[in-house]
Amino acid sequence: xxRRGEHSKAEIxxxxxxxxxxxxxxxxxxxxxxRKVASAIGYTVGSLxxxxxxxxxxxxxxxxxxxxxxxxxxxxxxxxxxVPQTCLLALGSAYLDYATRHVxxxxxxxxxxxxxxxxxxEIHQDKMYRLFSLVEDQLQVLATRRSREEITVAASALWxxxxxxxxxxxTRHLRSEDEQSVRNLTEHLISHYLDGLSVQESDxxxxxxxxGIFNANVIPSHSQ
Amino acid sequence: xxRRGEHSKAEIxxxxxxxxxxxxxxxxxxxxxxRKVASAIGYTVGSLxxxxxxxxxxxxxxxxxxxxxxxxxxxxxxxxxxVPQTCLLALGSAYLDYATRHVxxxxxxxxxxxxxxxxxxEIHQDKMYRLFSLVEDQLQVLATRRSREEITVAASALWxxxxxxxxxxxTRHLRSEDEQSVRNLTEHLISHYLDGLSVQESDxxxxxxxxGIFNANVIPSHSQ
DNA sequence: CTGTAAATATAACTATGTTTAATTTGTGAC
DNA sequence: GTCACAAATTAAACATAGTTATATTTACAG
Numbered sequence: 001x002x003r004r005g006e007h008s009k010a011e012i013x014x015x016x017x018x019x020x021x022x023x024x025x026x027x028x029x030x031x032x033x034x035r036k037v038a039s040a041i042g043y044t045v046g047s048l049x050x051x052x053x054x055x056x057x058x059x060x061x062x063x064x065x066x067x068x069x070x071x072x073x074x075x076x077x078x079x080x081x082x083v084p085q086t087c088l089l090a091l092g093s094a095y096l097d098y099a100t101r102h103v104x105x106x107x108x109x110x111x112x113x114x115x116x117x118x119x120x121x122e123i124h125q126d127k128m129y130r131l132f133s134l135v136e137d138q139l140q141v142l143a144t145r146r147s148r149e150e151i152t153v154a155a156s157a158l159w160x161x162x163x164x165x166x167x168x169x170x171t172r173h174l175r176s177e178d179e180q181s182v183r184n185l186t187e188h189l190i191s192h193y194l195d196g197l198s199v200q201e202s203d204x205x206x207x208x209x210x211x212g213i214f215n216a217n218v219i220p221s222h223s224q
Numbered sequence: 225x226x227r228r229g230e231h232s233k234a235e236i237x238x239x240x241x242x243x244x245x246x247x248x249x250x251x252x253x254x255x256x257x258x259r260k261v262a263s264a265i266g267y268t269v270g271s272l273x274x275x276x277x278x279x280x281x282x283x284x285x286x287x288x289x290x291x292x293x294x295x296x297x298x299x300x301x302x303x304x305x306x307v308p309q310t311c312l313l314a315l316g317s318a319y320l321d322y323a324t325r326h327v328x329x330x331x332x333x334x335x336x337x338x339x340x341x342x343x344x345x346e347i348h349q350d351k352m353y354r355l356f357s358l359v360e361d362q363l364q365v366l367a368t369r370r371s372r373e374e375i376t377v378a379a380s381a382l383w384x385x386x387x388x389x390x391x392x393x394x395t396r397h398l399r400s401e402d403e404q405s406v407r408n409l410t411e412h413l414i415s416h417y418l419d420g421l422s423v424q425e426s427d428x429x430x431x432x433x434x435x436g437i438f439n440a441n442v443i444p445s446h447s448q
Numbered sequence: 449c450t451g452t453a454a455a456t457a458t459a460a461c462t463a464t465g466t467t468t469a470a471t472t473t474g475t476g477a478c
Numbered sequence: 479g480t481c482a483c484a485a486a487t488t489a490a491a492c493a494t495a496g497t498t499a500t501a502t503t504t505a506c507a508g
Binding site: 115124156197 | 252254331334335337339348349352353356376377378380381382384385386387388389390391392395396397398399400405408409410412413415416417418419420421
């Protein structure tokens, strides 16, 4: 049947992306197939290739949406914090939450390797940089006398570290498997790293009682 | 052609694993196929299923060997260091080296998700714990007054962090792409984290001039 | 009303993992 | 020695995958 006109090309695209996200969320990337997506939106497989160049492109699009959603989640997680230390902890916590709640979609962002080297690189890098810059903004406030480059490096190191914990936890490579101890791990890394940073930054503490809470969490946070 | 007797079951197994490793190393996991492995060792696909239950099992076996090889590499990287700080930096550097040199095999350890939940969990966890304990040993020397549990937490956090940097670097999600700046990132994370740890450990510095080198690297290591 | 191009489906092609059914061949019994 | 049986190996078959090519339907232009 030809041009039904029921859905525009953009609509089909959106429907396909949503269906794919749902499949991936439930069954992981290995559960994704072109025919499954097509039938989920009431079309046959050929129509998918009318909208996407190939499955790789669909996956890249899903990854892009995941990164957007992640960015929104992270910014929303920071509305309540006032001191950079607390904000960074909130960021870490929210990141862990997102990774835990959307394991498969989150993993796919980092694990999918397109077979035909195409467009994905630049798009993803920008969206990833945007995430890192959330961390940079906080670090800049915290370590005022550091240069832009130093802040960039610090944000890369710290955030990659949080990312690593999330991966280790989700792939079950850590000894402690419960959610709480993983959360404590993240707090532990962030706070110790910041303590290390402030060794050279004498006047890092500008916030009032929140910073106190932060420092109190440094050690005993994981002792239970 | 029946029992040729040219190779024992164990020999075929070893040959298949080596062939698979080579394919993965060159083309990545997506390039791996049962028929490709079989033909690489001069057999047909059916014979693979005489030795392995399925492809998942083969992959798990490869992953196990990768973890063993990684463990050996890391222990060898520590023969020249005397002070825990230097040893930890050597560990981080060696880990990054291995990940960079064997990208696909290294990624597969963390990225492959078996479709039929089978045996892999326990084996991998043990081998992973062994890696973490290399870090624990160093931290134990460095922070003598910390409890075993605290050391475990610290090692998990720090090593997951290094792992995260390696992943971010390899998946091209970091701004700085050259090998040197990634290496600096790792040094940066390790040294700042250790500085943070020693905030509560007054007498952490026991080594002589090596510790000096270590501290000197804290800041300017990434400034170039 | 008719033709044309777009939208969609159907079918085909190749490659994959896995299973089943041959087939070959070493080896022990007699 | 040769005969049978079991083990080792191949060949074939099946289901499903991504992708491409072809057919078919339908909206719209004239």
